[in-house]
Amino acid sequence: MVEHAEIRMVRRGGSKINFREPVITNDSRFLLCAAGESVNVYSTSTEEFVHDLQGHTDLVTGVVLNPSNHLQVYSCSADGTVRLWDFMDGILIKTFIIGYPIYSIYVSEKHGGVVFVVVPMANYKSSELFQLVAVHLPRSGDQEVEARELSAVLCDVSPHPGAVSFGREGEYIAATKGLQLEVFFFKKQKSYRFSLKSGMKKGVKNAFTCVSCHPKEDCIATGHADGKIRLWRNFNQKKEYTYTTLHWHHGAVNTLCFTPEGTNLLSGGIESVLVHWHYTQENQKDFLPRLGAAITHIAVSPDGSLFCTSHSDNKITIIQSCVKVSAIIQGLVKGDGVWTDLIIDPRSKALVLNGKPGHLQFYSLHRDKQLYNLDIVQQEYINEEGLDQFEVVKAAFDARGDWLATVEERRKKGAELEINLKLWAYDKLTQSFVLNTTVTAPHEDRITGMFFSPSPETTMLVTTSLDDHFKAWLLPDGQAEGFWSCDFVGGYHLLKPGCCSYSADGSLLAVGFQEVVTVWSPASWELLTTLSQPPGAIRDLCFGRLSCSKYLLGTSTKNQLCCWNLLTCSLEWSTPMDVSLLQADPLSENMAAFCSQSGSSDLFVFKPSEPRPLYSQKALCTGKVQHAVFAPRDQMLESCEERTQWLNRSQLYFITQDMDLLTFSTKTEEDRLLASSKQLMVDDSVAVTPFYLLLGKHRRQQLEKQEALTNPMAERTQLPQGSIAIKELLHTPAHVLPSASFLCAMFVRSLLVSSFCRSSQALSGWMGNVTAQLFSGLSRDVRSGSSPGSGCTTQGHSETCPEANPAFSWLCA
Template sequence: MVAPGALRVVRCGGSALRGARAVFSADCKQVGRGYVLFASGDFVKVYSVNTEETVRLLGGHADLVTGMQLNPQNHMQLYSSSLDGTIKLWDFMDGIPIKTFTVGPKLLALYMFASAEDLVFVVIPKKGERDTFQLVSVKLTKGAGQDLEGKELSVVLNDVGASMKHIAFGREGTYVVSVKDVTLQVYFFKQKLLNRFSLSALKTKGGDNNFSCVVCHPVEDCIATGHADGKIRLWRNFHLREEYTYSTLHWHHDIVMDLAFSVEGTRLLSGGVESVLVQWHNESSCQKDFLPRLGSPIECISMASDGALCCTLHTDNRVSIINSNLRFSRSIQGLIKSRDVKTGLVVDPRTKALVLNGEPGHLQFYSLQSDQQLFSLDIVQRQYIHQAGLKQSDLVKVAFSAQGTWLATVEESEEVTDPELQLKLWFYSEEAQSFTLNTRINTPHDNHITDMCFRDMDELGEDSLILVTTGRDCVFKVWVMVEDTDPEAQQSVSWSCDFVGSYHNYQATNCCFSEDGSLLAVSFEETVTVWDSLTWDLKCTFCHPPGNIRNICFGRLTCSKYLIGATDYGFLCCWNLLTCALEWSAHLNVVVLQPDPLSEYIAAVSWLSKESSLFVFKPNKPQPTYIQRNLCKEKILLAAFVPRDEPEMISSEKYLWLRKSQLFFLTDTQELMTLSTKSLEERLTPSSKQLAVEESLPVTPFSLLLGKHRRQQAQEDIDLGKPVVHTKQEQASPAVKELLHTPAHVLPSASFLCTIFINSLLISKENKSAEEVADEVEMESEKAEDDSDEEDVTAMEQEDTSHMELLGEMTCKLSKSQEKELRKIRKMDYSWISAF
């Protein structure tokens, strides 16, 4: 258990949308009502088919979601399985978990059908045997509570495949089919009969009979299997072990990734690495249609229950929605997982989107809020050929200016000895709402470019914009903007080299500017050099052998006088720029060093003994502010601080480093994660956020007119001195909102709600204005004065009356009772006199 308020590692996006086959809602054909559900990491995402927006985020599983099925008894509910060993029942329209069934072992796939009431089928690891799995049935117990046990397990098939695509149920659950390697098993439930069929394991003439997927015909006794060599086999008469037959369909040149029958069974869909969806008619190889150029290999195919739509899940985290006539409808693009994220994690200052490698030769701009790709920018602008062994150009470096108006990219070929390099400068066009190419520089360095950064400060204007690149050719280069004198040039400015620096012929590896832009730090193997950015004079050098410098960064704000560096040999060093001396050092194998742009904090991620640990510190203090060991199971390769729109309210002092920015990191499996102090319930869409959508809707002209009239009337009352009565807004009451917006089928009884509703209508006495409070305090003081006046009245009567004779010569001193009466007169409203 995680203590309340503790920091949690959250899988926030980028998770594969192909963890399980997608599921369409039963009413997907209705306009505005169609939904498609995907497994994405620990969550189930509910997308609108029409708007492509994320409508709901179903979260509650503690591990990856592996299976989803609509409840056969209620199509507004969804069952989901997970590696955490639980099965959850959801009301996915409202995002409410209804039941949680704890099974125990890891659940790798989930199946169910209408005839097996209260029974679900799951794939689990076999006890005591490694990489061996079995299909079991689980009886879902009935009970009043929300957390129930699902311990009644019955083994159906042994030695099955772990993938959801390796098992299928036919003829409304009369039999189940399993494929693994070159063996096909068919188990008939009523007869309790198991038939096993095997193909040849020999790979002759390019053939490979290994099974890759299996589906069953919805009406007939027919099984379709996909194979590693691209063939599709249609099996019949499998009730008899010796008289089975199969026919073959062949178009795919490589493995068949998935298959799906249409609702009536007259069409068969297949997909593979060719990025082409093939539609086979009437089980004939002569009648087939194609939907090509879907972008990436097809991983899964799902069909809607009414046959109006189907969707394909792709290896690049894209979902394609396709009509029944095989016409492309729309797509949902998640975080593309490229082969290698060479650009690192970069934040776009304009959109606050994460920018990194996408499709080959492209930059993807990924929205953290919607977990979708905003757009993709073609940098290389060359056709990528999917063929092994070809040396092709790819994107390796990217940097933004501080305002996001300029983008610098570096592309290079895969040649090791003589790479083809290009440095491109892009300018953001407000008219085109995209980046346009401004300058292309061929061979900016004689060897691979290792790093680059902008110097961009608002107060210095355009002249301050400088780009620095470092390379393995042992130099760093300074690039500046110059006016283009060519009259035929379309651009008014371009970029050119202004300065070339080096240090003892060492390879330049990293570079960064100080916060004010006055200093440039460049690392040359084991040495860090500091240069004046105006004169390009070498100011000082720092060295902490052994090991080359892996990362460097300047401190910020109150820590701007420090320079931080990490070495290959596991040292984290902090140098003082004023004294030119080592301030402190720590023995830490830092693989990621990331400063927060809005605070003094710096995050360092270490990798030791197959464990990623996080250290957050300020350069002026050698003791870390926060330490999180065993951050995640995977190795963290990249990290980035993303500024928040508004500072977050954080109660704990040790988490203050997360107040202005949020830390995101990418693992070696390309899972995007973050750290959050909020609980799961707070992070998911609460009712207040759902109500905010309704409250943010545009008001009607009548409500605008009525609101204006009320404001004018209130202002007139204030001008006339009338007391303004502040009535309580019943609609703003949480109790009333809960009553009006909670789904009817989960509301408690009316007798229970009556008391809460009536109390919400009452005006609280605690909400008093400052004037009312002052009046009450004054009345209490007046009561005390009345008591003292009664005690002093006798003494006043016996007072000397000689002062009355001098009335015309001196100011009369009022008694306390007279002062009290005068205060009352001052408070009276005489504004009615102005009417005369």
């Protein structure tokens, strides 16, 4: 067996950012959320990913701010640890080892040095009973500390984080589960339980779904499965408690949250509407509708200036005081399943797959960000259970990314299958795809395969269907804006084609008709040969690449992987394997085969010409892997070791049954990413002042001198970089720049210079002279005892600019 100690399976993008409630920092500049095994940090103003906090070895299940330090956060994980982070610099401060899988975490400013976590009542993950315990964090200088001082607070609680909430500045804590509300008072060390009837009337569902406590008063808000909200009062006595009912949601209330001052209550559910209840006037409410998907979590910034909502489509919406949506952080949309294959857009190198209902999403793997959604069905989606609607089931790009083909299906009960084939042309003006041709009922039965010809000489699409035929669709030559039409219909002895594949140069087309593989010439549509194989219908076909282009590989339902030599038209080799997915790397000879065995999936990476696999790994994940793709790398790796060479040009991504997007990484790549993540980052919201420019220039000069001493090769002449001056010009605040007419004339003259390097140096030198003059004027003002802002408009008064200080004369213009 091949050794693979340096290769590990990792989550690289595509994590669920809506898994737990997000956290907004005290200054409302950053948003933190759990994302797989890490914590992601985003900018609330630009929506951009800033960095992540990596260190947990299992799923992160909660993130909360440290009440005693607003620059730190706690995170908990199923790996049994609570970690304290400096989220600004991404530094792990301390790790507290609890020893039990943690499902949620809570903190209170009144309980310093203590965190409250939900853990199983038994020390194993399969336990169905959970308890809320208080963990006393020990004070120690070590980075890893065992926190063994645990005290139980509530037993038999829900592991859902929205089922527990602190009230009245930490005096009590409320927890809900099923039909029961339990309130524990810390001073009395006593708990009260309140139960609701299950409800025998039609449509009545009294089960608790979430809870939120008022921060200032004794009031507990609970959400219920029937859409009602109950406000509980006088719960410090068992018999005299009261509650009032609010009702707007027609479905279950998924989340509740009070604002920091307690003046408003926010609620959300499946309606995709944020409801804003006025606490003192319960009959008055405001709405923020059409947020796109069901609301799963609501969070409010500590100062109350920002709200954010998590949604079921893996999205976080940032809202300014319940009035306007200011930013949207969209992750990889994970719906009920993926019906299309995982495909790579040749233009943007984005991952393309099913997104929102009736849409395709274009997702950047390198930036871990959704680029945009493409509406394929172009019909309003109705959120109603049991309603049959169109779904996108197939998608394919041509080699250049100029054309996109999609197939959408809808099968009504007792009616025939509805199928639409759509061809989309790429529009350079809008940087998106525009519908060109719609073919209604392209086949009489379900389409099983669809591929574009990779040949640059023709634009052709082939579809196979269970109606015993495959069809070739052609765009007329020389008509870039023409429409597609059917050019050829083929079949073989009334057998049903299940799959098809083009050779790398487009000269051959292989179509699998049940147990027979047919090879066709797309130029003349002549049947060249048929290939036999062991019993079992052909499940997948794939041509070899580069030096292995003479091979054709296929998998069958009888657990066979076969390889045919197209030069001799004979079976080269076969092996018994239950291959659920066969994928070829377009940039190398490598192929990946995912095999199902004993309820889990194994991976084998091999070349068709070699009998020994390059890489293998057992038990990748539970269930079958149905979708995978090789994504080309932006920067090629330089690994010389045989066991990692298959990762040099492309990276293999696959989706599990639990909708987790996973990939493989080498130790070298992980070290490079870790080093880059540790670099200090400058926040975009920091004003680019002259002080900042001078300090940044000084730091760059120091780094260049240090590199020149340590690395003699660094002294060689660098290539011209004209963009530095442009960035300084565009990023400098407008109130410290000269007039636009002066800048425009100077900038146009710089563009007319023939040497790009000279123009860059001239512009950069001008910025340096301006900065030098500015600081020389500043130093003169300081020596003379005058204020740097004298002569400029200030909050209290306004004066004219003195002529004695020319360095500041244009600052006040």
